[in-house]
Amino acid sequence: MKFKLFVAVAGIATAAMLGNAVAQQSTNQAVNARISLMKLYAFNLGTLGAMAKGDMAYDADAASAAASNLAKLTSLNASAMWPMGTDNASDPGSRALPAIWQNFPDVGAKAAALSEAAAAMQSAAGQDLDALRAAMGPLGGACAACHKNYRAPAN
């Protein structure tokens, strides 16, 4: 009896662990592509943010490279990465809120705002630290504005 209970509990624990593993990774290539793109945004923004905060020494070449990468990444046409039926209610591997597909023009405007802020950072990043810092607010703000409305909180 005790053994059976142990087996049952262990089974539930294993199922919960597998459940988590499944929840973390979508099997949809479009979802994985957009998440990968977001990670590339974050990596390059991270370099610029670390310099802005003084956690990393300002280096004009490295700042320019990160800003140029970000500007290129935000100019990709990513529309094929957002097919219908891939919101977080349909795909446990996604944090994309269904509101995205009800407000496509606004999502597009927020993506365009990010592209503009990234272009401004591309002009500023190689100048000096003050210019980089001034461009950081609008750039980080453009990421946050979209996440606030269209991304579910992390579990």
Ligand code: HEC
């Ligand atoms: C137009 C809207 C929009 C903009 C702009 C945007 N994001 Fe996102 N981001 C999303 C959505 C929606 C998700 C959730 C995608 C999913 O899970 O399917 C997301 C997810 C992420 C994730 C989580 C990836 C993971 O590991 O699951 C990171 C990191 C991220 N974004 C970084 C950024 C950064 C940095 C910027 C700005 C340079 C940015 N995003 C701009 C909409 C946006």
